[in-house]
Amino acid sequence: MEFLNLFVVALMPVLKTLLITAIGLFLALERVNLLGAVARHHLNNLVFYVFTPALVASNLADTITASNIVSLWFMPLNILLTFIIGSAFGWVLVKITRTPKHLHGLVISCCSAGNLGNLLLIIIPAVCDDTNSPFGDSSTCTTNGDAYASLSMAIGAVYIWSYVYNIIRLSGSKSDENINGNVSISPEEALQEALLSKDSTRSEDYEAQAQLSEDNVTAFGKIKQHMKNFAEAINLKMLFAPSTIATIVGLLIGVITPLRKIMIGDSAPLRVVESFAVLLGEAAIPSMTLIVGANLLKGLKGSGIGFWVVIGVNVVRYIALPFSGILVVKAAQYFGYVGSDSLYQFVLLLQYALPSAMTIGTITQLFEVGESECSVIMLWNYAVASLSLTLWSAYYMWLVS
Numbered sequence: 001m002e003f004l005n006l007f008v009v010a011l012m013p014v015l016k017t018l019l020i021t022a023i024g025l026f027l028a029l030e031r032v033n034l035l036g037a038v039a040r041h042h043l044n045n046l047v048f049y050v051f052t053p054a055l056v057a058s059n060l061a062d063t064i065t066a067s068n069i070v071s072l073w074f075m076p077l078n079i080l081l082t083f084i085i086g087s088a089f090g091w092v093l094v095k096i097t098r099t100p101k102h103l104h105g106l107v108i109s110c111c112s113a114g115n116l117g118n119l120l121l122i123i124i125p126a127v128c129d130d131t132n133s134p135f136g137d138s139s140t141c142t143t144n145g146d147a148y149a150s151l152s153m154a155i156g157a158v159y160i161w162s163y164v165y166n167i168i169r170l171s172g173s174k175s176d177e178n179i180n181g182n183v184s185i186s187p188e189e190a191l192q193e194a195l196l197s198k199d200s201t202r203s204e205d206y207e208a209q210a211q212l213s214e215d216n217v218t219a220f221g222k223i224k225q226h227m228k229n230f231a232e233a234i235n236l237k238m239l240f241a242p243s244t245i246a247t248i249v250g251l252l253i254g255v256i257t258p259l260r261k262i263m264i265g266d267s268a269p270l271r272v273v274e275s276f277a278v279l280l281g282e283a284a285i286p287s288m289t290l291i292v293g294a295n296l297l298k299g300l301k302g303s304g305i306g307f308w309v310v311i312g313v314n315v316v317r318y319i320a321l322p323f324s325g326i327l328v329v330k331a332a333q334y335f336g337y338v339g340s341d342s343l344y345q346f347v348l349l350l351q352y353a354l355p356s357a358m359t360i361g362t363i364t365q366l367f368e369v370g371e372s373e374c375s376v377i378m379l380w381n382y383a384v385a386s387l388s389l390t391l392w393s394a395y396y397m398w399l400v401s
Contacts, residue, residue, distance in 0.1 A: 005132045006401075010393030013126035017119065018386055020286060024293020035294040044362060047287050052117070053246035055281030056154050058274060059121075060250030062264055063147030069255060074337045075148070076155050078328065078348050079116065083159055085324050086112030086316065093312040105171025106360070106370040107309060109164040110377050111316045114354035116156030118288040120149040123393065124347065134401035135343045148347040154247035160359050161241045168363050168370075292358045292382065298372060299379025305372075310380050317355060317381065318388040325352025326399070342400040349399070353392035355385040 027035040035043070064072075090111030094104050127133055128141035135141040253259045263270045329348045332338045338345055356378060364374045 006134065006397045007390065007394040009127055009130045009132050009134075010123075010390045010397065012130065013123040014386055014390050014393075016126065017122055017289060020289040021293035021296070021382065024290035025296055026293075027290065028294035028297045035290065040291060040294050043287060044291055047284060047291065048362075049242050051280060051284035051287055052157075053242040054277045055121075055284040056150060056157070056243055057246040057250035057253075058277035058281045059146055059150030060154060060247065061253035061260070061274065062278075063143060063150060064251060064254035065260070066255045066257065068147065069251070071339060072148070072151060072344075074332060075151055075348065078332070079152065079155050079159060079351060081328055082114060082321065082325070082351055083112045083163060085328075086114075086321055089316040089320050090313075093309070093316060097306055097308045097312055099306070099309055102171060103305070103309075103370050103373055105168040106364060106374055106377075107313065109168055109360050109363075110313050110356040110374075110381070111321075113160050113164045113357040113360060114156070114317070114321075114351060115357045116351060116354065117153040117357070118285045118292075119354055119389075120152050120347065120350065121146075121285055122289075123350070123389075124149045124343075127393075127397075128343075134397050135346070141343060144341070144343055145347070148344060150250075152347065152351060154243065154250070156357070157241065157243040157359075158247065160357055161244065164357070164360060165363055168360070169367055171369065288358070292378075295358065295361050295375060296379045296382065298375030299377075305376050310377055313356070313377055314381060314384050318353065318384060318392075322349075322353040322392050325349050328352075345400045346396050349396040350393065353389060353396070355381045355389070 024035060026032060028040070030036075033039075087108050090108035093099070093111060094107050099107050124145035125142050128135060128138055128145050133141065135145075253263055262268055263274050265271065268274070326349065329338065329345060332348075333345065338348060358378065361371075361374050361378060364371045
C-alpha cells in the first residue's frame, strides 16, 4: 500500500508534463500550425536567451547560500558521472548495433545527457506539495527542492553545451569529410614531396640541410596542427552560453552576502530585479515543455534510424543508468559524501532515470546532423518515460524514505 501511494505521488508530475507535451504536439500539427518550424525557432530562441537564464539565475540566487553550497558539492560530480557512464553505455551500443558513423555522436549524447532542467523543476515541487510526500514539511521541501533542481539544471546546461555540443559537432564534421572525400595535403607533406623530388645527384651537404629543414618544419607543423585541433574541438562561445552566464551570476548573488542582502528578500532595495527575473523565469518551464511536444511531431513521421538503436537508447536510459545510479549514490552515502537528506538523495538518484535532454534536438538542428533520427529517438524516449520515470520515482522515494 505504501508503494502504491508513492506511485500516485510520482505519477502526478509526470502526467502534468505529458499534458503540456501533448498540447505542444497538437499546436505543431499542420492544420493548427501555431508551433510550426518558424514559431518553434523563435520560441526556442526566447527560451535559450531569455527565459532559461532568468529562471536559473533567480532560482540559484534565491535558494543557494554560502552555507548550503558546500553541502551540495557532490551534485556536479554526480551529474558528471551520469554523462561518463551514459557515454560508456552509448559507445557500446553504437558498436553492437553498427550505427552509421554520422549518428555516433547523437546516440552517445542521447545515452549520456538527461533532461536535468524542466523535468526536475516540475517533478520536485509537485512531489513536495503532495499530501503523501515522504519528504516532510511542504514549504521546506519545496525550498530545498528548488535549490537542488536549479543547481541540477545549471550544471546540466554547462555539461551539455561543453560536451554534447562538441561531440555532435565533431561527429558531423567527420561524416562530412568522409562523404565529400576531401583530402587536403598539408604544407609539411608538400614540402616533403618537393624535397624528395629533388635531383638524386645533389650533394650530401644539401641533403643534410634539406632533411634538417624538413624535420624542423614537420615538428613545428605538428605542434601548430595540434593547437588548431584543440581550438576547434572546444567552442568557447558555447561554453559561455546564456544559461552558463546566468549560473555564475546566480551563484555570485546567492553566495556573496552583501549582494544577497541588496537583491534577495522582502526588504532588499533592489528586490524588483529579482521579481522581474522570477516573472520571466516562470515562462521557461511551460515554454520548454511545449517545444518538447512540438519537436516530437517529427518523430511520428519516422526516419531511417535502426529499430535496435531506439530500443538500445531506452534500455540504457531506463534500465542500465538507473541501476548504476543506485550503486553510485549508495556508495556515496556509505562514504558520507551526500549526508542524510532524503530529498537530496532522491534528486541525485532521479538524475540517472530521466529521459534524454531535449537540447540535443536543438544541437542537431544547429549542425543539420541526424535531425529526423533524433526526433524518433526522442519520441519513443519520452513515450516510455511516462511509465519508467513514474516507476523509478516511486521506487527511489521508497528507497530513501
